[in-house]
Amino acid sequence: MEIKEKTMEDQKVAIMNYKGALKDMDVLVSKLTGWVEVEEIETAGDLFAIFYNNPRTAKENEVVY
16 A cells, blocks of 8 residues: 655644444534534535444444534
8 A cells, every 4th residue: 555645735724523322423514514604614525424433334423523
């Protein structure tokens, strides 16, 4: 595996970390999109989630994303 380093222009990003049930994602996304609207942030793409463990095998309230 080759690792590449990249320098990016300054930009404003919104990040949310959460440990809990996968079903909570709808509420979290609503909070995040509400904040984006209030702050009048123009988005450059779709929201996405990164899972730090496998949501299919993690215990119900221990999904980390």
